[in-house]
Structure formats: structure tokens, C-alpha cells
Amino acid sequence: MMLGSLAATTAQAQDAARIQNKVLGEDNQPVLVQFSAEGKAAYRGVEGAQVLRQQLALTNADQMVKRHVETDQLGFTHEKFAQYYQGIRVEHADYTVHAKGGTVESISGDFEKISGLSTTPSMSASAALTRALAHVGATKYMWQTGEADAASFRPEGELVFVRDARVSNAKSPIVLAWKFNVYAAAPISRAYIYVDARTGEVVLQDNIIKHTAATGTFATAYSGTRTFNDGTTTGGYFLREGTTRGLGIETYNCKKGNSYTAATDFVDADNSWTEYNNANFDNVAGDAHVGAQATYDYWKNIHGRNSYDNAGAKIKSYVHFDDTPGDGVGYENAYWNGSVMTYGDGATRFRPLTSLDVCGHEIGHAVCEKTANLTYSNESGAMNEGLSDIWGASIEAYAVASLGFTSGGVKAKSTWLIGEEIDKQQAALRSMSDPKSLGQPAYYKGVNWYTGTGDNGGVHTNSGVLNHWYYILAVGKSGTNEGGGVYSVTGVGLDAAAKITFRMESVYMVASSTYSQARTYAIQAATDLYGSTSAQVKAVTDAWFAVGVGAASGGTTTPTYCTSKGTSQSYEYIDLVNWGSINRSSGSDAGYYNGTALSTSVGAGTSQTIYFSAGFPTGTAYTEYWKIYIDYNQNGVFTDAGELVVSGSSSSSGTLSSTITVPTTAKSGSTRVRFIMSDNSATTSCNSYSYGETEDYTINITGGTLAPPAITSLTGGSTVLGNEQARVLEVYPNPATNQLRLTLPGQATSVQITDVRGARMTNVSLADGQVDISRLAKGMYTISVSNGEKVFHQRFVKE
Template sequence: MTNKYSAAALVLFGALAASTAQGQDAGRIQTKVMGDDNQPVLVQFNAAGKAAYRASEAQTVLREQLALTADDQFLPARIETDQIGFTHQKFSQFYKGVKVEHADYTVHAKGGAIESISGDFEKISGLNTTPSLNAAAALTRALDYVGASRYMWQDPAEEASLKQQENNPNATYRPAGELVIVRSNATGQPVLAWKFNVYAKQPVSRAYIYVDARSGQVVFHDAIIKHAAATGSFATRYSGTQSSATDYTGTTYRLRELTRGLGIETYNCRKGNSYTNAVDFTDADNSWTEYNNTNMDNAALDAHWGAQGTYDYFKNVMGRNSYDNAGAKIKSYVHFDDTPGDGVGYENAYWNGSVMTYGDGASRFRPLTSLDVCAHEIGHAICERTANLAYQNESGAMNEGFSDIWGAAVEYYKAPGKQTWLIGEDIDKVRPSLRSMSNPNAESQPDTYRGTYWKATTTSPSSSNDYGGVHTNSGVLNYWFYVLSVGATGTNDIGNAFSVTGIGIAKAARIAYRAESVYLSANSTYADGRTYTIQAATDLYGSGSAEVTSVTNAWHAVGVGAAASGGGTTTVTYCASKGTTVTYEWIDYVALGTLARTSGADAGYYNGTALSAPSIGAGTSQTISFSAGFSGTAYTEYWKVYIDYNKDGDFIDAGELVVSGSSSSSGTLSATFTVPTTARSGNTRMRLVMSDNSGTTSCNSYSYGETEDYTVNITGGAALTGLAPSLTGGSSTSIGNEIAKQLEVYPNPASSVVSLVLPGNAEATSVVVTDLRGVRVADARYHDGKVDISRLAKGMYTIAVSDGQKVFHQRFVKE
């Protein structure tokens, strides 16, 4: 079939070259898993690699495997030894001497040899590390962003209490700025920023606020307070009569004990919001039966018993000594009310970075001290001291999901008669539970990645959008854990049939804990969760074990990755990818070897896998051609071409993204790539994705554009035996991208007026300006291609402009 476009059509792109092992290094590596940024998230060494790298050479292996420059440093943070003989040495990344937030790498060793390395490495180049904004000015910006009426350091009593608590006369809640590098939510790029720990007293909140040290904009927000919600005889509110440790002062018994770590203590905030003014709960005879009163004081018994039970679970089952693994004191504050005197109880519970806090509830909840809620909140403390999953988008959803896992696991351990798979069933007045792990949909949560009830992630996470759906999208991890524990069969929201053999809650929890405490890092995604839980199961139960198979199949059940079958090979079931609108653009031509197909719009997805497969030889150079069809304006489109070289049912391995680039041309575009010599022989899948969103990946439901799948036949490659091999070799030629046609907003920054230019100089049919909270701004006036912003306060805004077909978004700064 001839090409319907002119020979003068533009050639574009190139692909993301695979970061693969070469030469001597290739002989040391067993597996290398690449992240979305094309940096290694996991490198496993074979026998040759283990012999080459001793445990004492941790920094050497990081420098070699991550290709560090003179500007990059990894400094030791901590080292731990686990129950199966591994040592895990964690390193923090620095660039030109400045700490890189959320960038940590861990070296895993056993028997004196390095087994693997894992983590998140930020590849940074040319970043200016000299701030133009000082810490004091940046703090002002941070406080403007938080907007509290009162902060903890403004309360002399709280300041005095902190000094006493830390035995440090200089201790203060007032934030001291730390200069760091952090990836901006707005741009996705690393920026120099001031980091502040801001603790607000009214309304209550605590978070790390990151302020760009050059522009003064808040670029990242990481919540610290995560909302959910002698032996005494305790008549608890939710768990019947229980025995619990207390202490005796000589005249009275208190809810304190010193046998677990540095102690567990529970206090009465007396319906106030001051920790300083909190007092002990006391009892004369250590038979705490009279606490079932109108004040609901028996809720304190649940909090005290729940904290002890959570400590016991992690100590006895996981070998962890309190949330910090160093015996930290667990302090709980009951009857907390953020607005004392308003007659409405506080409908929440949280970990504030140092203590547990529980409200009495109101219209929705009873006092929030049930066993699973206690374990959930202490679980946040454990996460902070291990993976430290950033509280937004997918990492934040996993942060919430792990806390629910610990809520279920501790409840099963201490009170197996309760409803293990419901979270908050004891405290919820309105619904059967706050969340259901066995049926997330029942409480409007997704049980499938990007499936029903999935909340869109965001570049502007805030409390108004639940930081990118952290309390909703946690349903995916919850259901993964449930399916892994008890087993299940069915078909998920993206059409994947699954069958999982349950391994029991005890084994599932060990795997989850190892992934969280050993492998996951701050910016981990659900794809990373799959990688690291499989690795954790391999560590605990062996490669190719039934447990590894079940972990893999459980992820397939929730829409993350392929299913596993016997012997570690994979059932090739691919994730869904589809454009929801093809009114304005679609894929209309694809050619590779003997494949050449011209088409119109195919409803967002075309399955061409039954067409005759072109042959592509391992080690050979190949050229693929393709083009976009447009109904009118030629918009900028982002193209990605994937080939599943190792036939494991996904496109996430090194080198499997073979083309990546953008163009606004309707002509035929071409790109060249080299097939890896280690690609598996036989038929496999090639996927083309064309989207107007640069962030679209191989597994997405996206707005505008189309996905097409084809079969290609790899010849002269590796045999289809054993585990999927790591890919070595393979490349693509970078040819360069066209200048994208998109909404232009200039000048930017601006003080009074910005001008707008749409693709093709189209007329704007609507213009909307919103602030960082997503609230529409009324004081911005549009007329004749210009927006009057003179009445706006200084700061960053988003402008949405429609040409009558599509809506374009850009950010601008009002000076």
C-alpha cells in the first residue's frame, strides 16, 4: 500500500534509549527494572555481580549502576538488618551538596555480598543551587499558602511543652527553612526549594511545605497529619472486656505503661485542642468499668488497648520495636476538638508526626478509637519512618492503603471475631463502614487501577481534591491485599480475567511490610508497588514460589501488570489503553516492514493484532512510520510506540518504549529504533499511543487521541524459556521534535495584561482563570485576545481557553 502523504512530510523524534547494562556490567546484572523517568528502580545482581560487589562497596555500586556525576552524592542515612539475614543500607541523594527530597536508594546485602539495589534516583543536570529568596521570605509565602489563624509556635504553653518533651530548651514549633531540591507538582521538574514543617493549631493541620527558592511559589505539599478517620480490666467501647497494661502512682492507676518500648500513654484533651492541657485518665481500682458514661470516656480504653495491640503485632510478628523501630513512645490524645465550645465533636483521627489524636465524632462518626483506626493511624507513623510515601496521588493512595492493611492485620491479630475486611465499621453511624477492603466499590472506591470510582491524580494536590484522591484510590491496594490473602476469581474493570490463590493474611502482611519497610520510597507508584512486593515475596519465599505467583496475580486482578503462570512465565494479557474522544484527531497511518494500514478514527482503540505480523530481527535497525488525521486544526500530538520485547505482558521494561516525541504535523512521521539482541523470539505486541497529553503512558484511558495494537514477529532472539530476561542492547535514534502547537500565554510572568494565542490563531470561545485551589477568579477580564489581570493578587494562576472544540490549559504568574 502506498503512503498517502507527500515525500516532504516531516521526520521526527526518537525514542527513549534504554538504560541497559553493557559490557562487563551486563554480565553482573540479573534484572533491571526502569521507572517512568527511565532511571533504575530495582537492579538485581547475579552470581557474578554478587562476587563483584561486596557489602562494603555500597557507594561504589551506586556510582557505577546509576552513572553518577561529580555533582551527585549519596550519603548514608541508616542501616537495618532484617529477620532473614539481609542488611539494608539506605542512602539519601544530594546534588551539589543540597539534599534531594524523596530520592533515596537502598543497598541490599546478604552474606557480605550485595544482592540488589532499589530506590528513586533523580537525574539532575545544570540546576542552580543558589537561592534568590531567603528563608524568611519563603516562610511568609508558606504561611500565606496554609492560611491558618493560629500556629503552634504562637501558643506559649505548647512551646513550653515541646521543650520539656524533647528536653531541649531551644526546641520550637516555628519552622526553620531547609534548602532542598524537590520535584515540582506544577512542572514535574526538580527545583531548588525551601522546606518548612508548618504545624497549624487553628484549623489544625501539619505538613511539609516546599517553596520555590527562586519564584516563591509553593511547589509541593506533603501532609504529615493524615486524616481517616499493672494490668487493668477495660470495659472498652468497641471490643468488649480486655486486659491492658496501666501504671500505679501509689494512689491511682493511669493509662500509661512502660513495658513496651519507651512506653504507651493515653491522655484526655477534655474536648479541647491543647496537648499541653491534656490530663491523665485515672481509676481507683484498675477495673475500668465506670467509663461507659455520657462523656464516652470508654473510648480512651479502646485507644490505649489498641495502641498496645498495634505495638504487640509489629513487635511479635514483624520484629519492629514501635513505629520508629527504636522503641518510640506511643502517645494518644482522646476527646480532641479542633474548635472547642462549638458544640460539635471533631470527626477525625490523625497522626501528627509525633502523637495520635482522636476526636469524639458528631453526625457521621462515634469516637474514632476503634482498633482498626488506632492501627491505621500508627501505620502512618510507620510509613513515615520507612517508605515515607508522599501524601499525594498514587504514593499517597498507597500511604493510606498500607495504613488500612495494618488496620485489618492488627484487628485480625487481636480481635479475629471482628469484620477484618471493613475499616471503621465500629465507628460509622451512617454507612456499614468507612472503607471495604473486600469490596471497595461498596464505599465508592476503585478495586481496579484507573477503574470505576478512580479519582484523577493532579498537579495541584490539596485538601479540596483529597491530595489527588488518596482516600479513594487506596481501594486498589486494599483490594490487592484482600485478594492476595483470601484468593478470588473474576474479571476486573478493564476486562482482565483473573484467578488468584490466597496465601493467608499472615503471609500477605509479611510481604506488604517488607515492601513498605525495605523497598518502597517517597514517590513510588502502583507500578513500583507491584515490582517491590514481588521482590519482597521472592526474598521471603523464593523465586518462582507459589507466593510470588499469587502476588503477581493479585496485581493483575487490580489492573497492574500481567498475570503469572507456572514456572514464572507470564500469561500475556495486556492493560487497556484508549482515547475517549476521536472527534478532532486520530491515528490514520501505521507502517512497519510488511505492515501498512490506512484508517479513519477507530473509536479510540484499534486491535490489529490479528493482522499479518511483520518480522523484525533481534539486533537490527527498524523504521516505523505513522501519521495523525485531523478533522480541522492540527493540534500537537504526543506519540509513543512500545514493543513488549521480553513478552511478559507489559511495556514497562527497559527499552520497551521505542519511540517518544511530539508533532503538530498531519504528514507521515518516521522514527528508527534497534531491536535488542536479547528480545525473545516469536510474536509479541507493539502498541502505538497518540494523545494530546504528554503524560499518557502505555496503560491509560485518556481524553483526546487513539491507541492501536499490532503483532510483530521477532526473529533471531532469545528462546522462550524460564523467566523473562532483562533486556540488553536496543536503542532508538533521536531525530528531534517539532515545535509544539499549543496555547501561548505571554508575557509570563506578567503584571497587568497577558496575551493569548491559540493553535492556528483560532478564536477563543471561552476563557476561565482559576487560582491554585481551582477556584474561578472573577477579577480577570478577557477581551480581544488579552486578559486583564491587574486586579489579581500576586501568585500563580491557571488559564483554560477553548477554541470551541478543545480546551487548552497554561499557568502564568501574576507579579
């Protein structure tokens, strides 16, 4: 037994020595693991699947199936794997092994820890499809149109595991679901629809068609007179460029209809196309065509990418599209449908939607689909939209600077405005330099942040945070953010910002990535490109801090903190943390919540009152031990003198408070504060413990330089001071075998012990402050002790 324990401990120590840095997601699974020199040596020449099996602790039920391998311009190979559980695809869960010269440098991605889920559906695919179609609610579907290839659009069900997106956090349940690709013709939509294979409820809609807005020539309409490549045909020239750019660029005329197969070529006899500047706005065909060419050129010349799929895919565009022909109203949108670009002519809100940044935006969705494939809902969907805005802006700037594009429409081109040339009613659709001016947030979960379910969880609103991060990274900015944090970012320029962002998207991001994970991956991308101590890494980190995601650099890379997590929240969890602008009420967060994107500003030498409370789902308030740590010297640990700032215990469900003084010598800048609530007084800042929860947040210290404050105890409600004589129930030893000793205010007058079912135990006795538990069976129990005035509760284990 001793030898077995020693062997296990040695193996764990060896594994830990191989790891230089590990970043955990909100589900406490690693999203990035970087290996030390020892780890790189150990994993040299080792297959990626073996590395993942060891580092992700895969079971026999887990499979990581290799999808493909890519090699980038830095000499890295990226071996990409898809996760399966019991042979069924775990949707959006992918992991990548990054190696250089045959040595594994790091791994990154999303791994879903699954156990005990059934692989047998309770509902047939046909019954689930009926539910999916009812959810879409279209009047006609593509397979019903009579088009030549209509039958190919009929959905086929695929069984997958997927998170229920109706619960928009990392703790949402994973369910077995039928997945359908549903393409509707009227009204136009295309999405993956996931139907719970047990209940028949739609748990996720992941849009394939992604719109520019909620409803968005030759002498082009928007970019002046452009020369372009086309082809020859009967009667003259048509808008089909051969294979100069990948497999070609082609543009077609839907003639105000909604059929792709009925679309025709634009043809011009002398290749001057001047007659297309007409009342029908046929000149927008030129915008779509040169926009697609400029987009191809940008990806090829800046990122070395051959079309959106890096395999030369043909870019086909359709203009004069109308979703409901004959209604007299033009189509107020543009979209990528998974294979082609589609542009409407606009109506009351928009001019024809073929402006250059819209072209770049929509083809950006195609790039995302072929790389990170970010799920189109909530934070991942917002970043999907944000990345498309980033590429729309970058392509517009590139075309103006490098290709000589000019402004030819009603409005001038502006890099940091999206859709400025097509919008009839306001300055633009979105502003990357000032998101709040057009209704978007410039700060994570700040002003204008959308929390509802509309627009797939606010994907066109909450994208403002990523947009503003990119603007700050490229151009630079100084100021005070909404969390009170002071920042100053020196811009790295559009070229470097774009390279960092695309590496973040194409190498590290996965379908389920969050803003917090995007920060981790952007810093890693900048490290790969420019080095860990580079100005670019500092700018990336500080730009994220400016928009409320993570801490500032402090001149160095952000420290990595140890793991702290409760394994069970059946009886208690943290339900409130309130400190300045941090004010979060919550239910159970599965043992750990990463709230570092939430921050408040505090002055060195000032008195600060912190409020917090416990939630008790069973209705019984147990004695809980609270500890609050602040990393005042920002060195990545909480073990330095004075960093345990609050310590005490309470059996209250009310709001507790504690007043601390921030030392005048605390280091200025952003740092981490950790709240721990545990049923075990021995719980420290870095360990896994049985019952309770840990939550991390960020404070921004101003005016400080480093000093140990006194430990502060809890006050408020029925709280007990941790440094005074005990005023709550303590039981020891715990676990116990025969006798349980009690410490409480006053003298115990009666006791009651119940098991985990709530059944009362009668075979116990109380004498001289001790309880005889020798006749209890092994297991977990709750003891309730009265002192004649108050009843106290505590849990213990009988061995």
C-alpha cells in the same frame, strides 16, 4: 580512537553481564537492579556507595549519603542512602543497597537525574515562610499558643530540591525549594510545605497529620471488657504502662480541649474502671489504650518490630480532643501528628474515633514515616493510606484471633471493613473486599479512580486499589477485572500477605514510589521470603494483575523487557493510543511511557483495529516511522517471527489506524504491546533513538495457545502503507556530507531548507532528485520538498 571505543564497549559489556534484571521507572531511571552471579562476585565486599556510583552513573555533582544500615530476619543488610545534588538534599530520592553475606544482591530506590540546576535561591527563607503560611491559611499556629514548648514549633527553612507536585507525573520539573514544617493549631494541620525558591509558589504539601477520613473503654466502647497493663499513681491507677512494651504506652485526657500540655491522666481508684462507661464516653480511653497495646503486640509478634520506629518508641494517645473547644461540636477525626496519636469524640458522622482498626491505621502512618516515608500526595499518598488500612485490618484480625478481642459497640468487627464501628451513616469508611461499594476504585485508573487535586490527589480514594490487592492476596479471588482480564488467585493467608507487604514497604519502597513500582517491589519481597518460583510470588503477581497493575504471572514470573526510548520530543511525540479499553491521549512523556497498568482484552483469532497518532509541538508534521510489536509468546522479547505487527510511515497529524488479526496460536494471558514512533526507519524494538517516543501497554489474550501474523501497515488520514512504493519523503544518506538524495511521490519541484532556528538556507541547489548541501555548516536541518501538489518535511544531519 579505535582503542578507546573498544575499551568503552568492553566495559559496557562487562557491566551488562553483571546484571540479571533491571526494572526502570517512568523517568527511565532504575528502580530495581538485581545482579547476576558475575555481578555478585564483582561486588563482594564492595562499599554500597561505590556500587551506586557505577550503576546509577553518578556525576561529581551527585552525592549519595549513607543514612543507616539495617539487618533483617532473612540475614540481608540494607544500606540506605539519601541523594544530594551539589550538597543539597534531593527530597524523597533515596537508594538502598541490599547485601547478604557481604555480597551485594540488588539495589533499589529512586534516583533523580539532575543537571544544570542552580543552588542559589532568589527568595529568602523568611519571604518563603510568608508564602507557606498564606498557603496554610490557619488562624493560629502552634508556636503562637503559649504552650511550654511552643517556640520549638516555629518553622526553620531548609533548601532542598523537590518535584513540583502540581504536575502529577514522573516528568514534573525538579525545583529548588524552601521546606518548612508548619504545625497549625486552628484549624489543626501539620505538613511539610515546599515553596519554590525562585517563584515563591507552593509546589508541594506533604501532610504529616494524616486523617482517617475527610472530616473520623475496663468495659471498652468497642472491644468488650479488656484487661490491660497500666501503672500506679497518687489516688490509684493511671493509663501509663511502664516499659513492658518498648518505652511504654500512655493515654491522656484532652478534656474536650486542644492542648496536649494541658491534658491530664485518667485515674481510677480500684483499677476496675467501670465508672468510665458514662455519658461522657470516657470508656474510649480504654479503647485507645488497649488499641495501642494490641498494635504494639502485632508489630512485635508478627514482624519482630519494637514499636513503630523499631527502637521502642513510646506510644502516646490523647482522647477527647476538640480542635475548636466550646463550639458544641465534637472533633470528627483522628490523626498521627508525627509524634502522638490524637482522637476526637465525633459528632454527626462518627462515634468517638478510637476503634481498634483506626488505632492500627493511625499508628501505621507512624510505621510508614519511619520506613518508606511515602509522600502524602497522588499515588504515593494513596499507598500511604492503603498501607495504613492494611495494618488496621491486620491488627484487628490479629487482636480478635490471638488476643481475644470481641465486638462491644453498636456494630460487629469486620476485618475487611475500615472504621465500621465508628461510622454512623454507612457500613464503614472503606471496604477492602469491595472498594467500589463505598466509592473507591478496585482497579488502577478504573471506575471511581480520582483524577482531581482535592484530598492531596485522592489519597483516601485511590488507596482502594492497594486495599483490594491485599485482600485478594490474603483471601484469594477469581473473576474478570475491569480491563477484561480473567484472573484466579489462590490466597496466601493474612500472615504471609502481611510479611510480603511489610517487606515491600520497609525494604524496597521509597518516598516517591508509584503503583507500578509497588508491584515490582512486592514481587521482589515475595521472592526474598519464599523463592522466585513460589506460589506466593505467583499470587502476588496475579493479585496485581487483578487490580490492573501489570501482567499476570502466566505460571512464571513476569518477563523483563528491553529499554526503548526517544531522546528528544522537541518535534514529535505519541499523543494518542486507542485499542479497546486502552484510550490514552497525552503530551510528551519524555521519550517513554509505561502504560502496562492499562490493558484491554482480545480474543485469539479476532480482528482488532488499533488507533494512534503523533503530536507535533511546532505545528510542522514530519515523516514518522511507526512500529507496533506484540510479544505473542510472552517470552520477554519482540524479535520472534510475527511479533512486529504494524510497520509503516506517515507525515499526518491525524488519527491513524491499523487492523490486525490476533493469531489463534498466540499464548493466552497478559502480554506487552509496544508502540514506537521514530523519525528513523531503522529504529527497532530495543534501542535508544534520537527523535520520537515509545509507549508500552498490556493486552490480555483469551482463547489462544502461538502464530506469526502478517505485518500490517498503517491506514487512515493521509497515512501511507509501509509495504507499498514510498508515498512520503525519504532522504539519504542521513547524516550526509555533500549530496542529499530524495525519494517522494512524484518529482521534486522545489526545496527549502531551514536550520534549528527556523532560518531559511539560500546556499543549496536541487538537480535530478539530489540536493547539494556542501556549503551548509554542520548541524541539524529540516528540508521541505514540494512535488507540485503537496509539501513533505523531513529532518537530516549535515556532517
